[in-house]
Amino acid sequence: MPGAAARVLIVEDTPTQAEVARALLRDLGHEIRVAETGTAAVEQTLAWRPDAILMDIELPDFSGFEAMRRLRAAGIETAIIVVTAHGSVNHAVEAMREGAVDFIVKPYAKTRLTVTLQNALEKRALATELREVKAQLSRDRFFGFIGASPAMQAVYRTIESVAASRANVFITGESGTGKELAAEAVHRASPRRAGPFIALNCGAIPRDLLESEIFGHVKGAFSGATENRPGAARMADGGTLFLDEIGELPLDMQVKLLRFVQTGSFQPVGASRPEKVDVRFVSATNRDPWAEVEAGRFREDLYYRLYVVPVEMPPLRARGADVALVARHFLAAFAKEEGKRFRAFTREAEAALMAYPWPGNVRQLQNVIRNIVVLHEGERVEAAMLPPMLLRTGSGRAPVSMPMAAPPAPPPPPVAAPPAAWVSARLEPTAWPEPVEEVPPPAMARRPEPEPEAPPPAPWAPPARIEDFLPLAEVEKRYILAALDQVAQDVPRAASVLRINPSTIYRKLQAWRAEEGTG
Amino acid sequence: MQATIAFPAMQVVDRLVAECHRFEVSAIDPDIAGQLASELPLEDFVRIVRTFEDDLGRLARQLEAAVASGDQDGYRRAAHSLAGAAAAVGARRLEHVARLGMDHRAQVDPRTIALHVQHEARAALAELAALADNPPGAF
Structure with missing residues (x-):
């Protein structure tokens, strides 16, 4: 603040005094306002937030000390210089006790006033800077993140540093470390925050739909394309496109993505002309991206285009x-x-x-x-x-499984005729799973390959005979358990698939477990 | 607020002013007013003098009204503001007179104070105007 224009409030009920102070400070280029009463001083300070206040003590309604107390109670941290005609020690002591940064006796020379004010502004600027640095070093919230550890502080700083630029960001980290949260933080901290944030999970989209999902398609581009449909690239125009699990992208799509990253242009499926958009790319993977390049599964040129600013999410x-x-x-x-x-x-x-x-x-x-x-x-x-x-695991040995609502189960049998023991076997001992003894994945462990060749699920058909119908509650139970099996017992994911609240599943598991106990 | 104002020591101000005149103490302090005149652009100094003039007119009226109505608080508030305004431009004689009015221990006749305020205000304004016309450092 010193040297820069500051806001200075002169609290003075005698216009001559105020005019003298204003004239003496004019050369400094500060923005100056005057309040003639304690009430006006408090109101103007709250509304205008001056950097410094020259506070007269004897005011018509209440004393300058009282005004200082009210400002402090309101959380105001403006630099206050007490100005008084009484140069007594008692006044100086009281001024400092009430939070004044300095004390000046009227009448004052120009140099005395300007030096006092500049010192106060400098002190305030340093205090503000110190507070901000401390807050940055100890903050335990950052956009959607919660965490105060040094590892997370480093993540926060990187995101803040990169957010303002157009540089592409590549986020790595184990599953569950918050890669999408980091991508959103990059977007929300960036000048593009008012634009769209479009997240695309490359690993969750069937290969033959990937191009259409990313680039969109025009009506008639393929069977089922009954109308023009914008892809993620178009929807992210002016904002951020987050490509999650980028390592799952097939090589042929990597070529098209490379062209898009290089030129900002893409061609929707079936379109005759390219479209141009303004998109910032944030990519993420839980694999080691360079190892993927070396293994030939990820294009090196695409790697260099996307891996501009790396952000590594620390494991918990x-x-x-x-x-x-x-x-x-x-x-x-x-x-x-x-x-x-x-x-x-x-x-x-x-x-x-x-x-x-x-x-x-x-x-x-x-x-x-x-x-x-x-x-x-x-x-x-x-x-x-x-x-x-x-x-x-108090000894610190690293178990490796996810806690689940029910133990890992064998492949689910057909819903229509499950073995009677199937449900109870998985609910019997506890709602918690036993750890699976396997080597924990390294920080950038490769995920299991997707199984594109898996056949699509057969449409559900009701039993052919009336005597084969099951009670609805039983069907619900089997259906929920089957869904849990399909998502590795990830309750929130299963709930999402079934479009119910996770707590519904938890309650039902609890009820079924109780039934098993009493039965 | 109505109150009876006692004023037994009514010669104090007269004596003080007489001493000032005897030792040829000017109405304004050259260190303060001269510094303002020399350090500030002329238009700023003139603006200060005009503001001071406005203050004097307003505060003198307040002072006289308080004296006439026996409003002790109003009288002391006006005297306090007068002292502050006078101190700001170095009108030291006026400031001294106003401070006597603020000091309840002095028990000076408010009517005497009011009269001397008028007198010293005119003297201070005259000297300030002269200073504006011929600020220190000018030739």
């Missing part, structure tokens, strides 16, 4: 106390959502959460907390409410 196990921070956040959110009383974790429960390595990262932690909230009651989460695998 590398984020220290963030585990507790995130767990508390989820606990509060889910308790509110589910109408439960949970407020905190016991020390033992929190220690168990901290000791567990969380191979499924934040998403896994989220599932665990959701499950606890749905299945239990109380104000504090006890260690006994945690899944057994968390309690067994």
Whole structure:
């Protein structure tokens, strides 16, 4: 602030005094306003937010000290210089006690006033800068993120640094570390924030639909293309296109994407002319992108186009106390959502959460907390409410499975005629899964290859004979369990597929488990 | 507010002003007013003098009205503002007179104060106007 134009409020009830101060400060180029009463001083400060105040003590309505108290109560941190005709020590002491940065006695020389004001502004600027730096170093929220660990602070700083530029961003990290959240943060911190943020999961789209999903198609481009349809590229115009699981993109699509990244132009499927858009690319993968290049599965030229600013999302196990921070956040959110009383974790429960390595990262932690909230009651989460695998890993050995609402199950039998033991076998011991003993994936482990050759699911058909119909509740139970099997027991995902609330599944699992116990 | 104002020591101001005149103390302090005149652009200094003139007219009226109505608080507030305005431009004699009016221990006749305020205000304005016409450093 020193040297730059500042806002200065002169609080003075005698116009001659105010005019003298205004004239003496004119050379500095500051914007100056005058308030003649304590009330006006408080109102103008709240509305105008001056950088400094020259505060007379004897005002018509109440003293300048009282005005300072009111401003401090309102959270105002303006640099206040007390101006008085009484150069007594008592006044100076009281001024400092009320938060003044300096004290000046009337009448004052120009140099005295300007130096005092500039010192006060400089001190305030330094204090503000220090506070901002401290806040940045210790912030535990950043857009959608929760975390105060050094690893996350580094992520926040990188995102902030890159957000303003047009540079493409490449986010890496294990599943569940928040890659899409990071992509959204890049978008929301950027000048494109008012534009669209379009996320496309390249691994979730059938190969033959990928081109249409990215670039769109025109009516008649292929059978079923009954009308023009814009793709993600067009929809992201003026904003950010997030290509999640970019490593899953087939090589032929990588060529088309490369052209799009290079030129900003693309051709919708079936279109005769290219279209041009203004898009910033943010890509993400849980694989090692360079290893993919070396393995020939990812084009090197596309790699260099997209991998401009890398952002590596740390795994939850590398984020220290963030585990507790995130767990508390989820606990509060889910308790509110589910109408439960949970407020905190016991020390033992929190220690168990901290000791567990969380191979499924934040998403896994989220599932665990959701499950606890749905299945239990109380104000504090006890260690006994945690899944057994968390309690067994106090030694720090890294188990590798995701906590699930039910243990891993064999491939689901046909819904129409499941073996009677199938349901109970998976609900019998506990709602928590046993850890699967396998080597934990490295930080950029390759995901299992998608199975494009898998046949599409057969349409459901009702039983041919009336005696084969099952009670509706039984069908619902089997159907939900089958869905859970298909998504590796990921309850929120299964709920999404079934278009129901995850808590519905949790409640039903609890009820079925109770039935098993009584039956 | 109506109150009776006692004024036994009514010669204090007369004596003070007489001493000033005897030692040829000017109505304005050259260190303060001279500095303003020399450091500020002329238009700024003239604006200050005009503001001071406005203040004097307004505050003198307030002072006289308070004296006439026996409003002790209003009288002291006006005297306080007069002292502040006078101090800002270095009108030291006027400031001294106004401060006597502020000081309840002095118990000076407010009517005497009012009269001397008028007198010293005219003297200060005259000297300030002269200073504006011929600021220090000018030739």
